[in-house]
Amino acid sequence: MISKKFLLLLAILFGMSVAVQAQIVVNETEKEEEEEVDEEDELVVIDQSGNEEVIDFPEAMTYDLDSLLSEYMAKTYLTSDDCNFKNENPYYPEEVYIDRLSRMPTVMEMAHNNVVQNFIDRYAQRLRGTISYCLGAGNFYMPIFEEALEAYQIPLELKYLPVIESALNPKAVSRVGATGLWQFMLATGKQYNLQINSLVDERRDPIKASYAAAHLLSDLYKVFGDWNLVIAAYNCGPGNVNKAIQRSGGSKDYWQIYPYLPRETRGYVPAFIAANYMMTYYSLHNICPMNSRLPAKTDTVMVDKKMHLEQIAHVLNLDIDMLRALNPMYRHDIIPGNTQPYALRLPQADISRFIEQQDAILDYRASELLTNRIQVEVNDYTPTYYHKSKRSWKKGRKGRAGRHVKARRGGKAAKHSKGCKKARAGKKAKGGKKAKGGRKSSKKRRR
Numbered sequence: 001m002i003s004k005k006f007l008l009l010l011a012i013l014f015g016m017s018v019a020v021q022a023q024i025v026v027n028e029t030e031k032e033e034e035e036e037v038d039e040e041d042e043l044v045v046i047d048q049s050g051n052e053e054v055i056d057f058p059e060a061m062t063y064d065l066d067s068l069l070s071e072y073m074a075k076t077y078l079t080s081d082d083c084n085f086k087n088e089n090p091y092y093p094e095e096v097y098i099d100r101l102s103r104m105p106t107v108m109e110m111a112h113n114n115v116v117q118n119f120i121d122r123y124a125q126r127l128r129g130t131i132s133y134c135l136g137a138g139n140f141y142m143p144i145f146e147e148a149l150e151a152y153q154i155p156l157e158l159k160y161l162p163v164i165e166s167a168l169n170p171k172a173v174s175r176v177g178a179t180g181l182w183q184f185m186l187a188t189g190k191q192y193n194l195q196i197n198s199l200v201d202e203r204r205d206p207i208k209a210s211y212a213a214a215h216l217l218s219d220l221y222k223v224f225g226d227w228n229l230v231i232a233a234y235n236c237g238p239g240n241v242n243k244a245i246q247r248s249g250g251s252k253d254y255w256q257i258y259p260y261l262p263r264e265t266r267g268y269v270p271a272f273i274a275a276n277y278m279m280t281y282y283s284l285h286n287i288c289p290m291n292s293r294l295p296a297k298t299d300t301v302m303v304d305k306k307m308h309l310e311q312i313a314h315v316l317n318l319d320i321d322m323l324r325a326l327n328p329m330y331r332h333d334i335i336p337g338n339t340q341p342y343a344l345r346l347p348q349a350d351i352s353r354f355i356e357q358q359d360a361i362l363d364y365r366a367s368e369l370l371t372n373r374i375q376v377e378v379n380d381y382t383p384t385y386y387h388k389s390k391r392s393w394k395k396g397r398k399g400r401a402g403r404h405v406k407a408r409r410g411g412k413a414a415k416h417s418k419g420c421k422k423a424r425a426g427k428k429a430k431g432g433k434k435a436k437g438g439r440k441s442s443k444k445r446r447r
Contacts, residue, residue, distance in 0.1 A: 001146070049247040055115070056264040058235075058271050059174050060167040061127065076321050078136045078290040085286035090123045092284075100281055101273070107155040108227045109272050111255070119267070119274035124285045131165055131278050134292025137168040141181065143208055148210035152218040155227060161213075161234070163275040164268070170204050170328040179203040182213040199336050205329035225308055228254035228269050236265040295347040298326060301354055303344050305362055308369040312344070316353055329330045334370070 041366040056242045097117060101110045123131055145159035165183040166172035174178050177186060180203035185198055192212035194202040204210045223238060232254060244260035251257055254269055278285070310333060313320040324333070326345040335342050346354060354361070 038161045054263065055267040055270075057122075058164045058264065058268055060164050060169075060172070061122065061271060070363055072366075074133065074137075076319070077293045078133065079293070080132075083288035085283075085284065085288055087128070089121075089128070089285050091214045097277070101277060104157075104276065104280055106157045106276070108157055110276060113255075113270075115267070115270045116273050119270045121280040123274050124287075125197055128285075128287050131282055131287050132170045132290050133280065134163050134427055135282060135287070136292045139289075140294045140296075141168055144206050145210050148207070148214040150215075151211065152214040154214060154217055154221065156226075157276055158214075158217060158231070160279055161231065161272065162269045163279065170206060181206060181207050182209050184209065184212065185447070188216070199331055199334050200329055200342065201331055202329050205327075208329075217309040224252065226254070231272055232261060232265050232269060235268040237263050240265070255400070261366060294322070294325060297348040298345050299351050300343040300345050301351055302341040303335050304341045305358075306338040306370055307335045307344075308361065308365075309333040309335070310369055311361045311364045312346075312354065315348055315364055317355055318346075318350065 025189040052100075094112075094117065097120065098112045101112050101116075104110055141162070142159055145162070146156055149156050149158055161167055162183075166181050170181050171179075172181070172183070174183060178184060179189075179201060180185075180205070184192075184194065187207075189196055189203045189212065192215055194205075194208060194212050196203065202212075217230055217234065217396065220233050220238065222240065223229065224230055224233060229241055229252060240262060241257070244257040245252060247260040248257040258266055278287075282289070282428075292421040309320060309323045309327065309330065312318065313323055323346075324330075329334075335344060344354070
């Protein structure tokens with residue numbers, strides 16, 4: 001028994017040594033690749049003991065600003081503002097950051113530590129353009145977020161959650177399929193009554209998605225009772241947060257369960273605090289907001305007919321890109337109002353014009369833009385084809401082919417077919433040269 005245990009221990013140690021050697025080889029072969037990796041996707045933090053810790057950035061912090069600005073909304077409705085700020089981040093001592101965070105009028109805890117400071121520095125230096133973009137887009141989106149959060153009586157500082165979720169891009173799609181400003185997964189979106197089909201994705205709708213997100217955040221607060229844990233659960237799911245709480249010995253302090261959370265979630269709350277800081281004190285870091293030219297006042301009208309955004313844009317003389325920016329939920333520019341009434345968001349001044357000219361809108365290029373047919377006729381032409389084996393022309397399923405069909409169905413032709421087979425079998429059985437030269441039986445062939 002002792003010898004078996006000893007051998008087992010040796011096997012385990014040998015396996016560990018092989019694994020370590022393999023890891024060393026992998027590290028050596030991939031060392032150059034790791035050195036080439038830019039600091040876009042992860043952050044290295046040194047704790048008080050001098051140990052290095054790698055934290056993943058929230059995905060929105062890794063977006064390329066050029067790709068954000070290539071979006072139609074950014075190109076058309078966000079422009080750089082000519083301000084007198086120098087494009088550099090001034091130095092402030094740590095005490096200044098602590099004081100500024102403490103003076104922010106928030107219900108949520110905005111604590112400072114070295115992890116939070118690293119995220120603030122990231123936004124203030126390498127992601128300055130992203131903050132400028134979010135400030136410009138926020139002129140349109142922030143009132144929508146605040147209205148939804150206020151409806152559920154939850155802290156208004158959560159309006160900056162989409163900054164780290166999607167960088168305020170309503171069409172953002174994460175690597176795991178989370179979509180929209182609030183990055184809803186498909187199942188979660190449907191759970192909170194967001195419609196998702198081939199034509200409509202309400203996860204992209206700023207208003208409906210904001211109310212769904214506020215509802216979800218409210219539900220999570222009922223479970224955890226702490227807003228830091230709520231947004232951690234929003235990122236990685238309540239199950240992972242509960243596991244971290246259990247592994248920490250039952251603590252419900254985010255910073256105590258921090259080591260037991262997934263890597264990206266460890267950076268999620270610090271990134272949220274940093275986003276709140278930067279969206280509040282951006283001017284002290286010489287960051288200028290972009291100018292937004294989206295209409296400040298918009299309203300919705302219900303559409304109960306199938307309609308294309310191009311029809312609306314042409315008849316009302318509106319910019320099609322502006323309509324897409326106001327209605328990002330329509331995946332292919334089609335409003336399927338014939339299924340159920342859907343909301344169309346327009347500049348407030350154009351609502352009455354839409355109602356008055358709705359018939360003209362429906363008639364404009366309907367057959368070209370709405371190509372799905374309601375009814376189609378089947379081509380019932382019976383083709384004529386040539387039967388090679390008989391050197392004769394056949395049409396349809398007549399003649400021999402028709403008899404075979406009837407035979408399979410057990411009709412009169414079936415009896416006729418059986419009679420023919422018996423007659424042929426009788427002729428072969430009578431012998432003669434033909435019988436000898438005829439087809440051999442299956443038994444003989446098998447022999």
